[in-house]
Structures are given as C-alpha cells and as structure tokens.
C-alpha cells in the first residue's frame with residue numbers, strides 16, 4: 001500500500017527522469033503506469049484507494065459485496081511482546097509490506113479472501129479475524145488477523161522472507177521506507193486488537209468459524225480440521241491418553257465442540273482401550289450445536305449452546321472428563337476459564353483436559369499456557385502427529401480431588 005502523497009511524489013520524480021530522454025512525456029501517462037505497477041486499474045483508482053481510512057465500528061454494516069481490495073495486518077500472539085502480539089511483514093520487491101489483494105470472483109471477503117491473501121502472499125494462516133478500517137469509498141477494507149506460519153500441506157503457502165517484531169518497531173520500519181500510511185494502519189490494527197471487547201471477539205469468532213464449519217464436507221471439517229480421517233486420528237486421537245484407564249465408564253464433555261465430532265470420535269477411541277465413554281458437548285454457535293444434534297439425533301439432548309467461560313449444566317450436572325480448547329478465549333481470561341471448569345463443570349474426582357489448537361511454539365503450548373495461568377499440570381498426552389511427523393502440542397490435564405467440593 002502507498003498513500004496518495006507518496007504516489008504523487010514518485011510520479012513527479014519519474015516524470016523528471018523520463019523527460020530527460022523523452023521531453024514530450026505527460027504526467028498523466030506516468031501516473032497511469034505507476035498506478036498499474038502498484039496493482040490499480042489506473043490513477044483515479046489509486047486515488048480512491050489511498051484515501052484516509054475510517055474505523056469499522058460495526059462489521060455487520062459493511063457492504064461486503066462492494067469491497068474491491070483487502071489488506072491484512074498479520075499478528076502472532078507472543079506473551080512476552082508489548083500487548084501480547086508481534087507484527088509480521090513480508091518483503092516484496094525490496095520493501096516490507098502487508099498482504100493485500102483483490103477478492104477473487106465468488107469469494108466471500110471474510111471467509112475466503114482474508115484467509116487466501118495472507119496465505120498466498122506470505123504463508124500466513126489466519127485464525128482470529130477482525131475488520132478495523134475502511135477507506136472513504138468503502139471499497140478497501142483492512143483486517144487484523146491473529147495466526148501464525150502455515151505448517152500444513154493442503155494450501156499453497158508462499159515462502160517469503162518475514163520480518164517479525166513489536167508493532168511499534170514495524171511501524172517505524174515502514175515509516176523509514178516511506179510508507180507512512182501503512183505504518184499508521186498497522187498501529188491502528190494493534191490499537192483495535194488491544195481495545196477489543198469480549199463480546200466483539202466472540203461475534204468475530206462466530207462470523208469467522210461458523211460458515212466455514214457448516215460448509216465443510218467432512219465430519220472433521222465441521223470441527224475446523226482440514227485433513228483426512230487418518231490425519232484426524234493422528235492429530236486428535238492422542239487425547240485418549242488423557243483418560244484414566246482405571247475408570248471404565250466416563251462422561252466426557254467437549255467445551256467448544258463445534259459439530260461434536262471430537263466427542264463422538266472419543267467414543268470409538270476409548271472403546272479400543274476398554275473404556276465406555278458417553279459424549280457431551282457445548283458450543284457458542286447455535287448453528288453448530290444444531291448440526292451436532294441433527295447429525296446425532298439420539299444424543300440431541302447431550303449438546304448445549306453456551307460460552308465455555310460461563311456455561312453450567314442446566315441441572316447442575318458435572319462430568320468426569322471435560323475437554324477444553326484454551327484458544328476459545330484470549331490468554332488474559334485463561335485463569336478464569338480454567339477455574340470455571342474446576343468449580344462448575346468437572347465432577348469431583350474428575351479431570352480437566354486442555355488443548356491448544358494448531359501448531360503453537362513451545363512458549364504457547366497448552367502446558368505453558370496452563371502453567372502461566374497459575375495451575376499445576378498433572379499429566380500430558382504424547383505430542384500429536386501429522387503424516388507421521390510431530391505437529392501440535394500435547395494436551396495436558398489437571399485432576400480434581402474428590403473432596404475439594406461438596
């Protein structure tokens with residue numbers, strides 16, 4: 001991205017140079033060529049695109065069909081960085097830039113374009129997604145996303161040089177290379193992320209995940225997993241190691257269960273080691289709970305709509321095993337999320353099993369997050385694998401003593 005003033009200066013510089021050899025060359029021709037080189041249809045399009053950006057107050061009010069350009073400030077969670085995240089830039093034609101491009105025909109901006117563009121331009125896999133700035137013409141939307149380097153094989157990920165560091169350093173780097181507008185945008189991205197409310201974040205998660213999960217063509221796809229049945233088993237099957245072999249019959253509740261596929265899969269995996277497991281699930285997205293109930297009608301009453309941070313069984317039932325994905329809330333709420341399960345969801349003498357999705361670095365493994373939240377880990381599964389290679393982090397557990405609660 002470039003701002004209009006920078007583009008004007010560059011065009012005039014180029015005009016001066018070209019007139020030394022071709023005195024008749026016109027400014028409009030130089031501007032047109034420059035605009036095309038920068039990926040615009042012409043100078044007027046560049047002018048529109050480089051207008052000032054305004055904050056997106058209400059994502060649902062954006063006319064997504066009118067969006068012609070998507071830019072993405074890519075952030076990676078880092079508990080030691082200012083604000084808990086670092087910025088990632090990539091190098092393109094000698095400059096540090098953020099991913100930017102046009103939505104392809106038929107693409108949904110939020111579901112598809114903001115996933116594809118960072119992946120294709122810099123091999124970055126988005127997870128949390130939020131649109132925070134829109135240009136005056138409402139044609140160019142800027143998102144910030146939280147995610148990380150793509151380690152899978154199913155999508156075409158670009159391999160380009162990355163710069164990673166605190167957002168303030170990234171903004172300074174961009175200003176140094178003359179991209180002041182982009183520097184302001186990444187600062188705006190960081191501010192927007194830091195000032196996010198829990199409710200807004202939950203609405204974004206719903207918007208980001210539900211459509212994709214519902215459109216999936218496999219059961220594991222409906223739980224947000226892109227891969228075959230074997231890959232699913234490799235990646236998630238290690239969770240069976242978190243079951244206590246001394247308990248031959250357990251009720252397992254999967255918090256953030258999506259279409260319920262993990263809880264259902266656990267029934268089969270547990271039976272292989274002689275444990276009879278009864279599955280339950282809770283998810284914040286009503287559409288996914290409906291899907292779980294429709295896919296498993298005999299278990300319809302076992303699936304509930306709720307927020308893992310607050311949900312309690314309507315009749316106060318507790319579960320011998322609760323599985324929890326830590327990444328369903330921001331890290332500052334991990335302690336409250338875990339404590340809520342221990343106080344209200346796990347049965348006395350039961351076990352809270354926790355996973356972190358994806359392939360996080362050791363500093364953000366489930367074990368690191370649980371320890372950082374102030375709890376002692378009692379045990380862990382082996383590391384999950386993908387196509388025979390280690391991928392992802394072990395799930396960990398906390399045991400609840402029998403007499404801790406009444």
Ligand SMILES: C[S@@+](CC[C@H](N)C(=O)[O-])C[C@H]1O[C@@H](n2cnc3c(N)ncnc32)[C@H](O)[C@@H]1O
Nearest residue numbers: 223224256257258262283284285306307308328
């Ligand atoms: C990737 S799926 C997880 C499926 C399965 N539990 C697993 O571990 O494979 C993540 C699910 O978390 C749900 N979710 C996100 N935030 C949540 C919250 N605060 N409470 C409950 N569910 C939440 C989403 O709707 C989505 O269906």
